[in-house]
Amino acid sequence: MADLSINFAGIKAPNPFWVASGPPSNTAYQSHRAFEAGWGGVVWKTIGDPIVNVSSRYSALNLGGQRMVGFNNIELISDRSAETNFREIKEVKERWPNHAVIASLMVDTRERWHEFVKRSADCGADGIELNFGCPHGMCERGMGSAVGQNPEVAETIVGWVMEAATIPVIVKLTPNITNVVYAARAARRAGADAISLINTINSITNVNLDTLTPEPSVRGLSSHGGYCGPAVKPIALNMVQSCADDPDVGLPISGIGGIGNWRDAAEFLALGSLSLQVCTAIMHYGFRIVEDMNEGLSDYLDAKGYKSVGEFSGAAVKSISDWKYLDLHYKRVARIDYDKCIGCNLCYIACEDGAHQCIDLVDASPYGLGPGRVPGKPVPKVREEDCVGCNLCSIVCPVDNCITMTDIDTGREAMSWNDYQTKLAKGETAPIPAHP
Amino acid sequence: MPIQPLVDAETAAKNMAEKKPRYTPQEASIEANRCLFCYDAPCIMACPTGIDIPSFIKKIAIGNPTGSARTILTANVLGASCARVCPTEVLCEGACVVLDLEGDPVKIGRLQRYATDHVFEHHIDVLHAPAKKNGRKIAVLGAGPAGLGCAAELAQLGYEVTVFDKKKAGGGLNTYGIAYYKMRPEISLEEVEMIGRLGVEFRYEKEIGQSITAAELEKDYDAIFLGLGLGGANRLNIPGEDWPEVVDALDFIEWIHTRPLHEVPVGRRVAVLGCGNTAIDAATQAKRLGAEVATIIYRRGADDMPAYGFEYELAKNDGATFLFHTIPTEVMAENGHVHALRLARTETRNGKVSVIEGSEHTETFDLVLKAVGQEKQAAFLEKIFPGLKIDRKGRVEHNAETMQTNLPQVFVGGDCANGGREVVNAVAEGKKAARGIHAMLTKQKVDGPVQPSRYGSKDGAKGSGFNHPIRVPELLAAMAQ
Numbered sequence: 001m002a003d004l005s006i007n008f009a010g011i012k013a014p015n016p017f018w019v020a021s022g023p024p025s026n027t028a029y030q031s032h033r034a035f036e037a038g039w040g041g042v043v044w045k046t047i048g049d050p051i052v053n054v055s056s057r058y059s060a061l062n063l064g065g066q067r068m069v070g071f072n073n074i075e076l077i078s079d080r081s082a083e084t085n086f087r088e089i090k091e092v093k094e095r096w097p098n099h100a101v102i103a104s105l106m107v108d109t110r111e112r113w114h115e116f117v118k119r120s121a122d123c124g125a126d127g128i129e130l131n132f133g134c135p136h137g138m139c140e141r142g143m144g145s146a147v148g149q150n151p152e153v154a155e156t157i158v159g160w161v162m163e164a165a166t167i168p169v170i171v172k173l174t175p176n177i178t179n180v181v182y183a184a185r186a187a188r189r190a191g192a193d194a195i196s197l198i199n200t201i202n203s204i205t206n207v208n209l210d211t212l213t214p215e216p217s218v219r220g221l222s223s224h225g226g227y228c229g230p231a232v233k234p235i236a237l238n239m240v241q242s243c244a245d246d247p248d249v250g251l252p253i254s255g256i257g258g259i260g261n262w263r264d265a266a267e268f269l270a271l272g273s274l275s276l277q278v279c280t281a282i283m284h285y286g287f288r289i290v291e292d293m294n295e296g297l298s299d300y301l302d303a304k305g306y307k308s309v310g311e312f313s314g315a316a317v318k319s320i321s322d323w324k325y326l327d328l329h330y331k332r333v334a335r336i337d338y339d340k341c342i343g344c345n346l347c348y349i350a351c352e353d354g355a356h357q358c359i360d361l362v363d364a365s366p367y368g369l370g371p372g373r374v375p376g377k378p379v380p381k382v383r384e385e386d387c388v389g390c391n392l393c394s395i396v397c398p399v400d401n402c403i404t405m406t407d408i409d410t411g412r413e414a415m416s417w418n419d420y421q422t423k424l425a426k427g428e429t430a431p432i433p434a435h436p
Numbered sequence: 437m438p439i440q441p442l443v444d445a446e447t448a449a450k451n452m453a454e455k456k457p458r459y460t461p462q463e464a465s466i467e468a469n470r471c472l473f474c475y476d477a478p479c480i481m482a483c484p485t486g487i488d489i490p491s492f493i494k495k496i497a498i499g500n501p502t503g504s505a506r507t508i509l510t511a512n513v514l515g516a517s518c519a520r521v522c523p524t525e526v527l528c529e530g531a532c533v534v535l536d537l538e539g540d541p542v543k544i545g546r547l548q549r550y551a552t553d554h555v556f557e558h559h560i561d562v563l564h565a566p567a568k569k570n571g572r573k574i575a576v577l578g579a580g581p582a583g584l585g586c587a588a589e590l591a592q593l594g595y596e597v598t599v600f601d602k603k604k605a606g607g608g609l610n611t612y613g614i615a616y617y618k619m620r621p622e623i624s625l626e627e628v629e630m631i632g633r634l635g636v637e638f639r640y641e642k643e644i645g646q647s648i649t650a651a652e653l654e655k656d657y658d659a660i661f662l663g664l665g666l667g668g669a670n671r672l673n674i675p676g677e678d679w680p681e682v683v684d685a686l687d688f689i690e691w692i693h694t695r696p697l698h699e700v701p702v703g704r705r706v707a708v709l710g711c712g713n714t715a716i717d718a719a720t721q722a723k724r725l726g727a728e729v730a731t732i733i734y735r736r737g738a739d740d741m742p743a744y745g746f747e748y749e750l751a752k753n754d755g756a757t758f759l760f761h762t763i764p765t766e767v768m769a770e771n772g773h774v775h776a777l778r779l780a781r782t783e784t785r786n787g788k789v790s791v792i793e794g795s796e797h798t799e800t801f802d803l804v805l806k807a808v809g810q811e812k813q814a815a816f817l818e819k820i821f822p823g824l825k826i827d828r829k830g831r832v833e834h835n836a837e838t839m840q841t842n843l844p845q846v847f848v849g850g851d852c853a854n855g856g857r858e859v860v861n862a863v864a865e866g867k868k869a870a871r872g873i874h875a876m877l878t879k880q881k882v883d884g885p886v887q888p889s890r891y892g893s894k895d896g897a898k899g900s901g902f903n904h905p906i907r908v909p910e911l912l913a914a915m916a917q
Contacts, residue, residue, distance in 0.1 A: 261494075261498040262498070262500065263498055263499065285473055285475075286475060288475075288491075291491065292491070292494060292495055292498070292500065292503065295500070295503045295506075296495070296498070296500045296503055299500065299502060299503060399462070400461065400462040
């Protein structure tokens with residue numbers, strides 16, 4: 001049985017699944033429920049000077065009948081007093097000494113940072129997370145993402161925090177930035193112990209075409225919100241990997257962004273995370289989703305021969321490279337399995353209008369009758385000699401394993417763009433002809 | 437005329453092919469994604485074994501069929517059979533909220549089959565018994581669903597369990613009596629083997645009262661579980677009942693399970709007496725094996741039939757015919773073989789059935805299948821366990837929570853306790869009895885819900901069919917029978 005426990009920058013937890021800072025980590029009641037359900041840690045809803053929230057806070061992107069593929073919020077940090085929050089953290093830690101409880105903080109001045117950092121340690125929190133990411137409300141007051149978007153400011157504030165910190169400090173980064181790696185490096189330079197990313201992405205999820213206002217609508221007016229949920233996972237994975245791969249970051253990473261099940265979690269771990277934070281999926285289904293996460297991850301690690309989460313973390317970081325190192329002589333083509341093809345012809349029109357016109361509609365007779373193959377109705381056929389192997393047809397095809405992208409041996413040595421430029425300059429190779 | 441097989445091997449195989457073949461991985465994924473993942477779901481409340489259905493479906497959806505099977509089999513060790521034979525229309529699928537949302541429920545039964553097939557085919561054992569046993573021994577009488585449910589639960593609790601059965605193989609009616617096109621006997625036998633791998637010992641061809649006695653069991657074992665089911669078909673008490681072509685419907689179904697399909701003898705004109713689910717199974721399978729006519733003869737009207745509505749539809753689709761308000765008064769034979777039934781019309785007044793004078797007539801039949809209920813084994817049980825209390829309907833009396841009988845060492849479950857219900861009820865009662873036995877031997881009270889709480893709180897699930905069943909309307913009506 002794989003060991004799911006982790007030591008994240010000195011913070012220990014029985015498993016890597018933490019509740020992210022947000023509505024699910026607002027109260028002690030919820031933390032108790034979360035730990036009873038099997039979560040390994042809770043990052044408290046950001047504590048600062050209490051704010052006032054509006055009524056009407058969330059909206060969602062529903063796609064093709066699937067609800068909440070993307071989620072958006074204009075909710076601010078905790079609207080409960082710091083007093084209440086710190087007292088409840090203490091209560092939770094007393095009942096759950098072996099689970100990780102992390103205080104998320106957002107204040108403005110150096111003195112206030114020192115004060116809140118000390119209060120966090122005093123109430124028994126295992127660590128602190130600095131909220132440099134809230135993209136609405138707080139950033140208008142010079143906090144949240146206003147800090148995260150400015151590496152110099154971020155470095156200064158982290159420096160203040162480290163002056164007073166006696167427990168590990170995690171810096172939570174905003175994705176609303178040109179290159180998150182600069183912010184991560186700034187956190188490292190100032191002495192932070194770890195980073196977590198991503199916070200939410202600036203968004204508007206829809207416009208009501210009758211009222212001409214988006215949701216969430218506050219008496220007819222809306223605001224830019226923070227996007228999260230399954231839709232943002234690809235953006236988060238990219239940012240996690242880029243931080244994991246950067247030699248000037250070199251900090252443990254807590255991965256956040258659309259994690260809903262054990263597979264998502266494993267992907268974040270593979271690309272360099274060590275702990276995982278979940279918010280939107282809990283808001284959708286409740287704390288019970290962690291049961292599958294623990295079980296699925298444990299079974300996966302066992303099946304693949306990993307003894308622990310730590311051993312698996314980062315396993316795929318090096319699978320991503322700069323484009324210029326990709327092999328120009330690698331070739332794959334699309335192959336259609338006519339026993340599975342149902343004759344929807346989506347591959348044809350995708351290739352014809354949207355890509356390289358390498359699929360023809362041909363007479364079905366040689367392929368025998370079957371689903372999608374009736375007399376008089378043509379079937380799609382790939383012109384392999386012209387197929388560039390872009391993957392589009394295999395992506396649009398609705399039948400699993402009907403179109404397989406098949407490696408073709410070109411017999412040629414690997415040659416990246418870099419190599420190509422070098423060889424061209426030396427006259428060792430002829431230029432690759434442009435497509436007609 | 438003596439009856440013969442009527443169809444060739446190919447036709448038999450085609451007609452008796454599985455009505456609901458297994459899902460492909462993509463079909464399973466699409467169907468699993470229809471599930472809303474309800475909290476405190478009605479489907480869980482409708483399942484007598486309280487399987488956490490949303491959880492197992494979600495695991496299929498995200499590509500964890502092993503975890504899914506683990507969820508299923510820890511609640512119901514016969515999850516693979518139940519997936520095929522449960523009347524899901526009146527249990528979980530009948531309670532599914534998507535039925536209200538879209539008019540078509542999530543296909544819980546077929547998804548359950550998908551997950552359990554996965555672990556069986558890949559030889560993955562998701563249930564485990566502790567390596568160190570607790571030294572107590574339990575005897576289970578009957579290797580049918582109730583006995584298997586009890587044995588599996590006790591084995592996982594660390595007990596040494598021995599199961600006795602008079603037949604050559606385990607599974608009970610799951611192996612010998614289910615409609616062939618619903619489930620192959622091989623599935624049931626695999627389940628028995630899986631339970632064997634938990635360390636349960638099976639002793640076959642051992643009949644209580646013959647090879648073993650109650651006194652021996654009481655001496656050698658710390659507790660005894662009775663999963664003896666029901667007896668043979670009830671007698672009709674009409675002349676001609678003992679001609680060779682008057683056969684217990686369950687025996688007919690057993691032939692289908694124990695010999696090649698194309699060697700099962702079937703009448704050309706088959707009468708099936710009774711209108712419960714077994715009668716339907718007999719009639720439909722007779723048609724599929726070549727009978728020209730399969731007629732169900734029932735003393736009451738269509739509204740009173742004990743069979744589920746969807747079974748009635750199935751029989752009609754298969755071409756079975758129905759004679760309501762009719763009873764047989766004599767079985768007539770020619771040259772030593774059945775050739776007709778003398779029938780009379782009845783009417784129901786204030787719930788009482790009476791024969792209409794002068795309504796007798798004759799119909800030709802060459803095979804008569806009796807599906808008018810199985811005898812309760814009251815006399816047999818009283819002889820084997822003197823002092824065992826049996827109620828007026830022939831069912832062994834027991835404590836509803838612990839399944840303990842009036843004999844403190846003896847526990848009971850399944851058809852001999854409930855009078856004849858579904859496989860899933862038998863498994864649930866076997867499991868309840870196991871927990872009752874465990875509570876008695878450890879001197880504790882019986883503990884909470886079947887599955888550990890998956891609801892994020894020590895309060896536990898609000899409703900589980902194991903403890904607080906809900907009922908959908910048709911099941912309510914069936915319960916009232």
